[in-house]
Amino acid sequence: MREASVDALVRSVWAAATGEGVWSAAMDAVARHFDASLAVVHRFDLADQRLLALDGGGPQSQQDSVLQYVRQYHREDPRRTKLLEGRVVPHGGWLHDHEHFDPAFVAGDAFYQHFLAAYGCRYVAGRTMSPAPDQACLFALELSPARGPLNPGERAEAERLGTHLEDALRSYEHLRRTRAQVLAGHQLLHGFAQPMWLMDGDRFVHDANAAAQAETAAGRLLARRGPHLVGATGSLERDLVAAVHLLRSQPHGSVRVLRRHLPGDALPLWLHLQVLQPELSAGAFGAQPMLLATLFDPQQVPSFDPYALSSLLDLTPAQARVAAGLAQGRTVDEMAAAGGTRVSTVRSHLASVLQRTGASRSDDLVRRLHDGHLLWGTVGG
Amino acid sequence: MPLPDLDATVRGLYCAATCEAGWEAELAALRDALGAADLQVIAGAAVPATAPHCLCIGLPSAGAAAAVQITWAADGPPDAATRAWLARLAPHLGDALRAARRLRQLPPRAALGRVLLERLPQPAWLLQADGRIDWENGPARVERAVGPWLLDDATRLLPRHPGHRQALEQAIHRALAALTRRRLLVPVEAAGPEGVAAPPSRAHWLVRRMDAPPAFAGPQAAGAAPVLLVVLFDPTHAEAAPPAPPDQVEVLGTVYGFTPAESRVAQCLAQGATVRQIAAMLDVAPSTIRSHLDAVTAKLGVERKLDAVRLLVQSGWMWRGGDAGGAGDA
Numbered sequence: 001m002r003e004a005s006v007d008a009l010v011r012s013v014w015a016a017a018t019g020e021g022v023w024s025a026a027m028d029a030v031a032r033h034f035d036a037s038l039a040v041v042h043r044f045d046l047a048d049q050r051l052l053a054l055d056g057g058g059p060q061s062q063q064d065s066v067l068q069y070v071r072q073y074h075r076e077d078p079r080r081t082k083l084l085e086g087r088v089v090p091h092g093g094w095l096h097d098h099e100h101f102d103p104a105f106v107a108g109d110a111f112y113q114h115f116l117a118a119y120g121c122r123y124v125a126g127r128t129m130s131p132a133p134d135q136a137c138l139f140a141l142e143l144s145p146a147r148g149p150l151n152p153g154e155r156a157e158a159e160r161l162g163t164h165l166e167d168a169l170r171s172y173e174h175l176r177r178t179r180a181q182v183l184a185g186h187q188l189l190h191g192f193a194q195p196m197w198l199m200d201g202d203r204f205v206h207d208a209n210a211a212a213q214a215e216t217a218a219g220r221l222l223a224r225r226g227p228h229l230v231g232a233t234g235s236l237e238r239d240l241v242a243a244v245h246l247l248r249s250q251p252h253g254s255v256r257v258l259r260r261h262l263p264g265d266a267l268p269l270w271l272h273l274q275v276l277q278p279e280l281s282a283g284a285f286g287a288q289p290m291l292l293a294t295l296f297d298p299q300q301v302p303s304f305d306p307y308a309l310s311s312l313l314d315l316t317p318a319q320a321r322v323a324a325g326l327a328q329g330r331t332v333d334e335m336a337a338a339g340g341t342r343v344s345t346v347r348s349h350l351a352s353v354l355q356r357t358g359a360s361r362s363d364d365l366v367r368r369l370h371d372g373h374l375l376w377g378t379v380g381g
Numbered sequence: 382m383p384l385p386d387l388d389a390t391v392r393g394l395y396c397a398a399t400c401e402a403g404w405e406a407e408l409a410a411l412r413d414a415l416g417a418a419d420l421q422v423i424a425g426a427a428v429p430a431t432a433p434h435c436l437c438i439g440l441p442s443a444g445a446a447a448a449v450q451i452t453w454a455a456d457g458p459p460d461a462a463t464r465a466w467l468a469r470l471a472p473h474l475g476d477a478l479r480a481a482r483r484l485r486q487l488p489p490r491a492a493l494g495r496v497l498l499e500r501l502p503q504p505a506w507l508l509q510a511d512g513r514i515d516w517e518n519g520p521a522r523v524e525r526a527v528g529p530w531l532l533d534d535a536t537r538l539l540p541r542h543p544g545h546r547q548a549l550e551q552a553i554h555r556a557l558a559a560l561t562r563r564r565l566l567v568p569v570e571a572a573g574p575e576g577v578a579a580p581p582s583r584a585h586w587l588v589r590r591m592d593a594p595p596a597f598a599g600p601q602a603a604g605a606a607p608v609l610l611v612v613l614f615d616p617t618h619a620e621a622a623p624p625a626p627p628d629q630v631e632v633l634g635t636v637y638g639f640t641p642a643e644s645r646v647a648q649c650l651a652q653g654a655t656v657r658q659i660a661a662m663l664d665v666a667p668s669t670i671r672s673h674l675d676a677v678t679a680k681l682g683v684e685r686k687l688d689a690v691r692l693l694v695q696s697g698w699m700w701r702g703g704d705a706g707g708a709g710d711a
Contacts, residue, residue: 007469007472007473010388010391010473011472011473011476014391014395014473014476014477014480015476017395017399018395018398018399018476018480018483018484019480019483019484020476020479020480045511045513045536047535047536052511052513053511134513134535134536160388163388163392164388164391164392167392167395167396168395171395171396171399172399174399175399175484175487176509177515177516178487178488178491179487179491179608180494180507180509180515180516180608181490181491181492181494181495181507181515181516182487182490182491182493182494183494183507183591183592183608184494184495184497184498184507184516184591184608184610185490185491185492185493185494185495185496185497186490186493186494186591187589187591187610188494188497188498188500188501189493189497192497198489198490198493200489206486206490207490252492253496255632257635257636257699259638266682267681267682267683268682270636270696270699272636272699274496276489276492276493276496277492288489289489290489290490290492290493292493292496292497294698294699296695296696296699298681298682298683298692298695298696302695308566311566312566312585312614327691329687329688329691360653360655361655362687363650363653363686363687363690363691364653366687366690366691366694367651367652367653367690367691367694368653370691370694370695370697371502371503371694371697372503372614
């Protein structure tokens with residue numbers, strides 16, 4: 001039954017959009033349904049009409065015609081120009097090429113004769129979509145001369161599918177952009193040297209970096225109770241409950257800081273809590289706020305990758321060691337004693353480092369080295 | 382009661398699943414369109430309806446066992462057409478539910494990515510494999526608008542100098558081709574092709590490929606094209622730190638318990654100013670600055686000024702950056 005078959009195509013298109021399936025499989029099913037040589041979605045950059053990507057399926061999709069089209073022929077395709085201009089048919093409308101290009105034009109057109117004919121394609125049915133403000137998409141069914149253009153019943157089916165594709169491509173684009181930020185969040189969380197936890201309003205931990213796992217394993221300030229993050233002492237647990245409770249209802253980016261002095265330590269520890277409110281209307285499914293907890297421990301000095309340091313700042317290995325040592329809080333005397341060198345040697349290395357980095361003083365150098373921690377820190381490198 | 386448009390309902394459900402709209406609101410709209418009194422997605426297999434005005438349809442495609450339970454007012458039980466319509470909708474509802482369960486963690490995790498990128502003091506961009514910019518942090522926005530290296534292109538990262546552009550493009554291609562997730566360092570010092578000398582610099586691009594960890598990639602590998610993190614590091618940039626917004630002073634106060642005057646001194650210190658420069662900037666005697674400085678080092682629990690600078694810079698993510706307002710307690 002045709003209707004059930006189109007229902008199945010709608011499902012596979014949405015499976016591709018949500019990442020459950022792939023576009024080529026969805027297009028393959030579409031091509032089979034319409035008996036088309038190729039069903040394809042082209043994505044273009046609207047600024048310069050550059051072809052960004054092409055996803056296709058059908059008997060012709062494995063041929064080198066697609067590759068040739070991506071490399072060269074898309075620029076000579078008169079149907080593409082007509083569709084992207086939006087003058088022959090308005091955007092969102094369907095172009096059936098035999099209604100606009102008469103046989104005389106087709107007989108004289110290089111694209112039809114040299115490219116399409118060689119691969120047994122003659123007719124096209126296509127429409128444009130705009131999944132993002134900077135992007136245009138073309139959906140096209142390439143049809144053989146024997147198959148002929150779409151009949152009225154097939155046109156109605158294609159139109160139904162096109163409406164779904166329009167929304168599906170927009171959702172896909174939205175998810176793609178969200179995914180990039182998700183990946184950055186994951187990578188940076190694991191790249192930072194400070195212990196960091198991503199947790200929800202119930203303090204259920206969704207992600208924690210290596211430093212955070214070491215911190216809760218040691219249990220000096222924070223601990224894990226099952227999947228939850230808790231304070232290791234009663235007073236911190238009370239403050240943590242209160243801080244999380246207050247933050248849950250606050251706007252994105254709101255911060256609370258808890259400070260603790262551990263017995264025997266000269267420096268206190270700071271637990272920084274920041275609320276992450278997803279950009280969604282309140283009450284939407286799955287849009288619960290999350291909290292990013294970061295522990296700042298001044299005693300925990302990040303380690304530096306001497307190779308990255310020397311290549312980025314153009315330092316010799318000995319100079320890079322002195323620079324890293326200084327940034328980790330060691331004095332010139334300590335470094336000389338540790339390295340078995342004279343104090344004057346360390347001082348001269350330091351002078352060269354200052355000169356090469358353009359830092360004016362030692363504290364300026366320390367500032368620059370810590371600011372660039374992402375670039376030469378060893379955690380997550 | 383006429384049946385709602387199936388295609389529009391299906392599109393609405395999938396859009397809600399991909400976090401563009403509210404899922405609950407979409408289900409409520411479906412309930413109203415069907416003239417039902419209640420519509421719930423329940424966990425577990427479908428149970429036989431207990432009354433003629435109830436309907437329970439299993440959703441086998443939802444992954445975990447789930448069903449949709451619909452109750453009409455006693456006078457309006459579903460007719461055959463409604464049942465057929467719901468049978469057609471069920472596979473879509475199941476698919477959408479499965480996608481929604483997997484994708485619901487994305488919005489807060491995306492917010493995490495944005496917050497962490499904003500914590501970087503360097504300009505940083507997220508690029509798609511096709512070279513378009515997905516996201517950039519505050520320093521990156523400033524860099525594109527007024528920095529010396531980049532053209533202000535709306536969608537792409539375009540170095541002003543052709544030699545730089547080529548070097549960056551090559552690095553992006555190398556990062557995309559590489560199987561490992563190693564970071565690539567590209568010096569920004571290539572000379573132009575037409576013999577145009579590039580401005581002398583010791584800046585670097587850092588290009589790093591990010592692949593989806595299995596937890597939130599879709600089941601299909603093709604849905605998980607790599608994303609690139611590109612950071613511009615310019616060692617000479619450190620001298621031209623932009624003036625800090627006034628709210629940083631407040632945040633420094635709440636984090637470290639500084640007075641406003643101490644916060645201002647701490648902030649200048651973290652930006653690389655000397656006591657004499659701070660005194661000139663704030664128009665106060667150097668001796669006053671020194672006494673503030675003593676208070677700052679004491680409150681940080683250190684003895685040397687160098688250690689105070691180190692702590693302030695190391696914790697810069699806590700107090701720098703635009704959206705870090707809000708209350709704290711000590």
